[in-house]
Amino acid sequence: MGEARQVDVVVLGLGVGGEEVAGRLAAAGLNVVGVENNLVGGECPYWGCIPTKIMVRAGSALAEARRIPGLAGTATVEPDWAPVAKRIRDEATDDWNDKVAVDRFTGKGGHFVRGTGVITGPGRVRVGDEEYSASRGVVVATGTAAVIPPIDGLAGTPYWTNRDAVETATLPGSLLILGGGAIGTEFAQVFARFGVQVTIIEGSDRILAMEEPESSAVAAAVLAADGVTIKLGVHASAVAHSPEGFAVTLTDGSTVTGEKLLVATGRKARLGEIGLDPAERFLTTDERMRAGDKLWAVGDVTGNGAFTHMAMYEADIAVRDILGQGGPGADYRARPRVTFIDPEIGAVGLTEKQARDAGLDVRVGHVPLSATSRGFIHGPGNEGFIKVIADNATGVLVGATTAGPAGGEMIGALSVAVHAAVPIETLRSTIWAYPTFHRGIGSAIEALA
Numbered sequence: 431m432g433e434a435r436q437v438d439v440v441v442l443g444l445g446v447g448g449e450e451v452a453g454r455l456a457a458a459g460l461n462v463v464g465v466e467n468n469l470v471g472g473e474c475p476y477w478g479c480i481p482t483k484i485m486v487r488a489g490s491a492l493a494e495a496r497r498i499p500g501l502a503g504t505a506t507v508e509p510d511w512a513p514v515a516k517r518i519r520d521e522a523t524d525d526w527n528d529k530v531a532v533d534r535f536t537g538k539g540g541h542f543v544r545g546t547g548v549i550t551g552p553g554r555v556r557v558g559d560e561e562y563s564a565s566r567g568v569v570v571a572t573g574t575a576a577v578i579p580p581i582d583g584l585a586g587t588p589y590w591t592n593r594d595a596v597e598t599a600t601l602p603g604s605l606l607i608l609g610g611g612a613i614g615t616e617f618a619q620v621f622a623r624f625g626v627q628v629t630i631i632e633g634s635d636r637i638l639a640m641e642e643p644e645s646s647a648v649a650a651a652v653l654a655a656d657g658v659t660i661k662l663g664v665h666a667s668a669v670a671h672s673p674e675g676f677a678v679t680l681t682d683g684s685t686v687t688g689e690k691l692l693v694a695t696g697r698k699a700r701l702g703e704i705g706l707d708p709a710e711r712f713l714t715t716d717e718r719m720r721a722g723d724k725l726w727a728v729g730d731v732t733g734n735g736a737f738t739h740m741a742m743y744e745a746d747i748a749v750r751d752i753l754g755q756g757g758p759g760a761d762y763r764a765r766p767r768v769t770f771i772d773p774e775i776g777a778v779g780l781t782e783k784q785a786r787d788a789g790l791d792v793r794v795g796h797v798p799l800s801a802t803s804r805g806f807i808h809g810p811g812n813e814g815f816i817k818v819i820a821d822n823a824t825g826v827l828v829g830a831t832t833a834g835p836a837g838g839e840m841i842g843a844l845s846v847a848v849h850a851a852v853p854i855e856t857l858r859s860t861i862w863a864y865p866t867f868h869r870g871i872g873s874a875i876e877a878l879a
């Protein structure tokens with residue numbers, strides 16, 4: 431190994447967050463090395479948000495067509511996975527090729543290195559035989575990988591993670607899904623709508639356990655209506671694989687079988703693999719995304735919310751800090767999230783329980799979507815609700831959930847309300863257009879009790 435190459439910044443991992451940081455710093459004239467061992471762009475465009483939402487779009491089209499009887503006549507629906515797989519392969523991922531993204535980065539003046547980077551000291555990164563010394567520092571943006579639980583017999587079987595589920599060109603007849611979080615529920619509904627027999631195995635007592643209990647109830651009802659079997663409060667104790675597929679023994683003694691098994695039990699940062707403390711679950715950051723001496727971290731690796739918008743948000747803060755531009759630091763009060771099942775479940779800020787656990791003097795407003803004019807007009811597929819959580823002491827909302835056909839869009843207004851601490855009296859006097867789904871926000875505010 432020769433002399434370390436002197437650069438301004440090394441960005442480790444060029445997924446959503448890293449690509450943004452590296453590209454902006456390079457465009458600003460810094461000497462930036464971007465290191466990526468897989469595809470520039472990361473999980474979101476190749477195996478996450480974009481391909482899975484292409485799947486969701488297709489599943490929703492089938493569901494809408496199946497709602498025609500009673501609304502608009504008759505329809506014969508014959509699902510075909512081929513156009514979905516083709517859109518993902520040809521239009522979304524370029525057959526999992528990142529040439530466009532690499533060119534985008536080098537076009538901004540960045541220096542691209544394909545390889546696995548390891549941090550060897552403050553401001554120092556090794557990639558293979560090459561060592562880089564970054565005068566300003568290193569930005570860690572290495573994301574997360576799927577957690578594979580230590581279940582007897584699971585290792586070594588051809589189980590799926592989200593990557594296999596996204597890449598599949600054909601559908602199995604049946605699918606077991608371990609984990610009923612965002613990944614498990616989104617895939618479950620899509621595959622079920624294409625005729626796959628889906629069983630979710632969820633260890634806690636409800637699916638979407640991080641969200642409001644009302645969200646879990648809506649999700650469970652619509653998934654059941656789509657034909658998904660949900661096993662709650664049970665874990666897998668053993669997995670066996672044969673040419674026929676998977677047999678999973680559950681902690682209640684029963685066995686479930688499926689042609690494929692998708693593991694969707696959460697994500698973990700890979701800190702040990704990049705030379706950091708393997709005992710830490712995530713890389714802790716301050717409000718400037720600083721994680722240590724000459725060290726910044728952005729995106730999933732920080733554990734501040736594994737969402738693309740959070741990676742972009744944190745990337746912006748790190749870039750401004752590195753360039754000395756100032757501006758607001760990280761503020762996680764109004765963190766939004768959307769689970770893209772049908773109905774979409776949008777949420778921002780605290781759940782009711784989180785607000786109460788935080789010791790806040792809480793008031794809650796709730797309105798079922800079917801009780802709103804637009805919900806009534808919509809008819810089939812109008813499952814959902816709007817729930818707002820107010821803090822009496824400050825007179826502002828600290829959290830909200832919007833579940834419904836446009837749940838992911840409705841949450842936008844409430845994200846502004848929580849982020850900007852809009853007084854509840856101002857929300858109460860807001861004119862909400864009729865008959866929109868979001869007009870239900872006004873009703874939920876009125877219902878605050």
Ligand SMILES: Cc1cc2nc3c(=O)[nH]c(=O)nc-3n(C[C@H](O)[C@H](O)[C@H](O)COP(=O)(O)OP(=O)(O)OC[C@H]3O[C@@H](n4cnc5c(N)ncnc54)[C@H](O)[C@@H]3O)c2cc1C
Binds near residue numbers: 480
């Ligand atoms: C199935 C699924 C669906 C999702 N849907 C949504 C959604 O709808 N909306 C949403 O907001 N979020 C969604 N997400 C989450 C979103 O994909 C992530 O939050 C986002 O990709 C995080 O960006 P990141 O840059 O932190 O990490 P990543 O995108 O994971 O990028 C990290 C990069 O670092 C590289 N890397 C890791 N270690 C090294 C190393 N040592 N050296 C070099 N390179 C390395 C990796 O190869 C990777 O390219 C979804 C995730 C999954 C799995």
Ligand SMILES: NC(=O)c1ccc[n+]([C@@H]2O[C@H](COP(=O)([O-])OP(=O)(O)OC[C@H]3O[C@@H](n4cnc5c(N)ncnc54)[C@H](O)[C@@H]3O)[C@@H](O)[C@H]2O)c1
Binds near residue numbers: 608613634638696
């Ligand atoms: N729409 C979106 O924005 C979107 C979509 C997918 C993923 N994501 C991101 O990816 C993250 C990871 O998603 P995820 O669904 O893998 O994780 P998750 O943490 O959301 O859900 C994992 C679920 O698996 C359960 N579980 C854990 N171990 C288990 C076991 N051994 N047996 C049975 N159940 C078990 C947990 O109780 C939990 O409900 C999400 O938290 C989210 O940040 C976002």
